[in-house]
Amino acid sequence: MRPLALIALLLLAGCGRPGGRPHPVPATRGPWPPTWTVGDSAAAVAAPRAMVVSGHPLATEVGRRILEQGGTAIDAVVAVGLALAAVLPDAGNIGGGGFIVHRDTAGVVQALDYRETAPFAAARDMYLDSTGQPTERSITGHLAAGVPGSVAGLHAAWRRLGRLPWAALVAPAVALAEAHELDEERSASIEDDRERLGQFSASAAQFLVDGRAPAPGTMVRQPDLARTLRLIADSGPDVFYRGQIADLIVAEMARGSGLISKADLAAYTPRWRTPIRITYRGYTIYSMPPASSGGVTMGEILNILEGYDRLPPFGSTALAHLEAEAMRRAFMDRNRWLGDPDFVVMPLDRLLSKAYAASLRVQIDPIRATPTPPFNPVAPPPAPGGDNTTHYSIVDAQGNAAAVTTTLNNGFGSAVTVGGAGFLLNDEMDDFATAPGQPNMFGLVQGENNAVAPGKRMLSAMTPSIVLDPRGALFLVVGSPGGPRIITTVYHVISNVIDHGLSLAQAVGAPRVHHQALPDSLSVERGGLPPAILDSLRAMGYGVREGNRSGLVMAIMRGPAGGWIGVADPRTAGAAAGY
Numbered sequence: 341m342r343p344l345a346l347i348a349l350l351l352l353a354g355c356g357r358p359g360g361r362p363h364p365v366p367a368t369r370g371p372w373p374p375t376w377t378v379g380d381s382a383a384a385v386a387a388p389r390a391m392v393v394s395g396h397p398l399a400t401e402v403g404r405r406i407l408e409q410g411g412t413a414i415d416a417v418v419a420v421g422l423a424l425a426a427v428l429p430d431a432g433n434i435g436g437g438g439f440i441v442h443r444d445t446a447g448v449v450q451a452l453d454y455r456e457t458a459p460f461a462a463a464r465d466m467y468l469d470s471t472g473q474p475t476e477r478s479i480t481g482h483l484a485a486g487v488p489g490s491v492a493g494l495h496a497a498w499r500r501l502g503r504l505p506w507a508a509l510v511a512p513a514v515a516l517a518e519a520h521e522l523d524e525e526r527s528a529s530i531e532d533d534r535e536r537l538g539q540f541s542a543s544a545a546q547f548l549v550d551g552r553a554p555a556p557g558t559m560v561r562q563p564d565l566a567r568t569l570r571l572i573a574d575s576g577p578d579v580f581y582r583g584q585i586a587d588l589i590v591a592e593m594a595r596g597s598g599l600i601s602k603a604d605l606a607a608y609t610p611r612w613r614t615p616i617r618i619t620y621r622g623y624t625i626y627s628m629p630p631a632s633s634g635g636v637t638m639g640e641i642l643n644i645l646e647g648y649d650r651l652p653p654f655g656s657t658a659l660a661h662l663e664a665e666a667m668r669r670a671f672m673d674r675n676r677w678l679g680d681p682d683f684v685v686m687p688l689d690r691l692l693s694k695a696y697a698a699s700l701r702v703q704i705d706p707i708r709a710t711p712t713p714p715f716n717p718v719a720p721p722p723a724p725g726g727d728n729t730t731h732y733s734i735v736d737a738q739g740n741a742a743a744v745t746t747t748l749n750n751g752f753g754s755a756v757t758v759g760g761a762g763f764l765l766n767d768e769m770d771d772f773a774t775a776p777g778q779p780n781m782f783g784l785v786q787g788e789n790n791a792v793a794p795g796k797r798m799l800s801a802m803t804p805s806i807v808l809d810p811r812g813a814l815f816l817v818v819g820s821p822g823g824p825r826i827i828t829t830v831y832h833v834i835s836n837v838i839d840h841g842l843s844l845a846q847a848v849g850a851p852r853v854h855h856q857a858l859p860d861s862l863s864v865e866r867g868g869l870p871p872a873i874l875d876s877l878r879a880m881g882y883g884v885r886e887g888n889r890s891g892l893v894m895a896i897m898r899g900p901a902g903g904w905i906g907v908a909d910p911r912t913a914g915a916a917a918g919y
Contacts, residue, residue, distance in 0.1 A: 378865075394733075397913070451614065522556060745820075
């Protein structure tokens with residue numbers, strides 16, 4: 341048996357067994373209406389030393405085993421991230437990118453940006469047809485892919501903050517790529533996207549059986565991906581960006597008229613950035629700076645609402661109104677000012693100042709909605725992070741913490757699997773303003789500052805965040821997928837805990853509202869607010885839209901008696917585990 345495979349088996353031994361696993365925390369019903377049943381299924385687990393929460397139970401178990409072996413939070417970040425590429429292919433990836441916010445036990449907070457970049461051959465109008473209208477080429481197919489950042493980003497984080505051998509962290513993902521059992525949610529996800537996947541021979545061969553998704557319980561075997569991961573274990577990112585895997589990516593581009601070249605891959609570099617720092621009612625929040633818009637936009641929302649001595653009761657018309665108006669104003673600024681920091685100058689200090697928030701707060705009418713002004717294409721909104729994104733949160737035994745959000749953008753990204761390499765490529769190019777002044781797949785209208793340009797990072801809404809309590813101690817690690825709703829989802833969890841005193845399970849399971857300035861409507865999870873509240877909001881001038889789930893939070897909070905509480909959003913089949 342190969343040494344790598346032996347390590348993987350040791351790490352995965354005992355998956356699903358009760359020994360060493362955290363114990364469940366008794367649940368209590370939250371302050372939501374009887375029509376909202378999602379929150380009642382939110383399960384919290386507690387562990388005294390360390391905790392991992394991710395969007396797939398097998399990936400969570402990989403992270404827990406790494407921590408038990410003495411790995412740091414970043415060691416577990418690498419292992420979980422690569423495991424997700426095998427077991428959560430619609431979002432987990434080595435063909436996409438993401439962000440990490442990390443805090444060590446000395447209180448040093450760092451942010452790593454491994455967002456994808458536009459190929460050097462990219463051009464501003466490359467996704468428009470002859471009439472100037474946007475096409476689907478930015479969503480499905482080879483042309484939709486930006487230069488992947490995940491492998492370079494995970495390796496850069498490990499080089500600075502890891503402890504265990506790199507190969508040992510890749511090994512569990514190899515084992516999962518070789519064989520794992522498909523669960524019901526992942527089978528349904530593949531079925532939802534089978535038509536897109538079926539357009540590309542390598543994707544159809546990897547994910548479909550006779551044109552359909554494999555049934556739950558099927559043993560999934562991905563030999564090409566397993567080989568790719570072994571190469572990464574042996575050679576690190578060099579093989580991905582300059583070696584055999586790079587050759588396979590470029591060959592795949594040639595098959596589908598894509599743009600990513602060997603020069604694009606060789607030039608890719610992750611960026612260490614200064615995190616956004618926000619204070620809120622005595623707590624301190626660290627979040628992701630641009631090229632993510634998440635930290636700045638959430639910071640504005642929190643700063644506006646902090647000016648109210650006490651927020652209205654949870655679930656009330658008054659609370660939804662204040663939240664919607666704060667969100668509206670924060671997204672308007674996001675739309676006007678934020679961008680790739682290597683291309684755009686941004687007044688971040690002003691946007692995040694308490695004085696500026698006070699000037700926005702006085703604009704809020706207490707009894708009616710204030711319409712969003714028409715979009716100004718000279719001052720464009722940025723693109724959101726992907727809807728099929730995934731977040732994971734980790735705290736190690738020493739108290740180091742990591743919040744990680746990673747994405748392919750759309751479900752299964754571009755739907756293109758790299759032939760012979762076994763992984764999907766992203767469709768992040770749609771996060772640019774592919775048609776300035778027109779909405780993208782998430783309904784956000786974008787403009788010239790986020791137009792396609794060679795080497796540019798497309799903007800994101802991903803909001804991995806770490807919260808400290810008023811004593812400066814680690815309190816909460818949180819993040820979510822969900823396109824532009826990521827920002828408001830993470831806001832809700834933080835506010836639910838701090839403002840409304842909810843438990844972590846209640847805070848994650850609670851219904852959410854969302855407003856992103858344009859389109860000018862208030863989105864509400866179906867069943868989350870009673871009809872009378874919705875009628876009151878409509879009477880105030882809101883166009884209310886009820887919809888399905890909003891965000892898939894993976895969060896960790898310090899327990900009231902010490903240790904850690906982990907919660908995986910009941911809206912998905914994730915898991916929390918620790919020891």
